Amino acid sequence: MELNGKIAVVTGAALGIGKAITEILLKNGAKVALLDVNETAGKSLKEALDKQYGQERTLFLNCNVESEEQIKAAFQKTADNFGGIDILCNNAGILNETTWEKTVSINLVGVIRGTYLALEHMSKLSGGRGGVIVNTASMAGLGPLLSCPVYTATKHGVIGFTRAMAAASTASGYGVRFNALCPGFVQTDLFTTIPSKLGQFSHLADATEKLAEKFGILTVSEVAESLLELVTDETKNGEAFLVFPQGKKYVTFPSFSS
Numbered sequence: 001m002e003l004n005g006k007i008a009v010v011t012g013a014a015l016g017i018g019k020a021i022t023e024i025l026l027k028n029g030a031k032v033a034l035l036d037v038n039e040t041a042g043k044s045l046k047e048a049l050d051k052q053y054g055q056e057r058t059l060f061l062n063c064n065v066e067s068e069e070q071i072k073a074a075f076q077k078t079a080d081n082f083g084g085i086d087i088l089c090n091n092a093g094i095l096n097e098t099t100w101e102k103t104v105s106i107n108l109v110g111v112i113r114g115t116y117l118a119l120e121h122m123s124k125l126s127g128g129r130g131g132v133i134v135n136t137a138s139m140a141g142l143g144p145l146l147s148c149p150v151y152t153a154t155k156h157g158v159i160g161f162t163r164a165m166a167a168a169s170t171a172s173g174y175g176v177r178f179n180a181l182c183p184g185f186v187q188t189d190l191f192t193t194i195p196s197k198l199g200q201f202s203h204l205a206d207a208t209e210k211l212a213e214k215f216g217i218l219t220v221s222e223v224a225e226s227l228l229e230l231v232t233d234e235t236k237n238g239e240a241f242l243v244f245p246q247g248k249k250y251v252t253f254p255s256f257s258s
């Protein structure tokens with residue numbers, strides 16, 4: 001997919017991985033709608049991006065992915081402003097085992113909600129022009145993280161949902177590719193605040209730290225480069241792209257097809 005002129009929506013765009021995704025999409029010619037619940041950070045980033053790319057290339061919309069109404073409105077404003085949606089990065093996510101229902105609501109339900117609402121704009125069956133949806137999962141979607149079982153569950157769910165949607169899209173003719181981005185540990189606010197977010201599993205913080213030492217820490221730019229590959233390589237559909245400092249690979253899963 002050539003990005004020049006394409007229209008992208010990034011959730012959780014104001015900080016961390018979402019900010020890096022936004023920047024690499026802009027750098028490669030896309031227009032980007034930044035959706036985030038953190039209005040201060042979102043407006044500040046928009047101001048900085050306006051200076052670098054001009055005011056017309058981005059739109060910041062205060063949006064909580066837990067709200068169907070807010071996502072619906074944000075997608076409509078994006079389509080009205082830019083003329084459609086070609087790319088969706090369902091990136092917004094939290095890690096908090098004490099408020100685990102909220103973690104499920106944002107990390108999994110928010111991804112499902114964003115996907116279904118975006119398809120109303122993107123699917124060729126509803127007048128869209130197709131495109132690609134990349135869901136930010138995690139290495140914790142591929143293996144158990146003992147200190148955050150609910151976070152692990154949400155990321156396993158994101159990968160399963162993404163792969164099923166990829167198959168449904170191919171079978172239905174949506175013209176939309178679906179892929180999961182699965183980074184290991186990444187240096188962001190989410191990562192640095194982990195020790196205070198483990199709740200009843202806080203006694204396992206050291207084990208997590210040892211995992212981080214073992215697997216290393218990615219930069220947000222490294223993650224954004226992998227996102228770009230999933231967006232631009234039109235052969236990628238239904239992939240789980242595992243990214244960590246030692247390298248990256250497309251995960252193979254057991255096949256149950258006869």
Ligand SMILES: NC(=O)C1=CN([C@@H]2O[C@H](COP(=O)(O)OP(=O)(O)OC[C@H]3O[C@@H](n4cnc5c(N)ncnc54)[C@H](O)[C@@H]3O)[C@@H](O)[C@H]2O)C=CC1
Binds near residue numbers: 063066
């Ligand atoms: N940091 C890490 O080690 C890894 C993070 N991830 C995933 O990457 C994604 C981004 O995480 P980070 O950049 O690390 O986190 P971060 O905390 O640095 O940034 C997350 C962004 O999402 C926004 N956000 C949070 N809840 C929201 C909501 N309900 N609606 C809209 N926006 C919301 C925040 O305001 C923030 O701007 C998450 O899905 C996370 O699970 C995946 C693998 C590793």
Ligand SMILES: CC/C=C\C[C@H](O)C(=O)/C=C/C=C/C=C\C=C\[C@@H](O)C/C=C\CCC(=O)O
Binds near residue numbers: 147184208
């Ligand atoms: C605590 C969560 C930290 C950051 C959030 C981010 O989304 C994330 O989940 C990063 C995960 C990185 C995981 C790295 C390795 C994961 C290993 C596990 O899947 C299990 C594998 C090994 C377990 C330890 C062992 O048996 O050697």
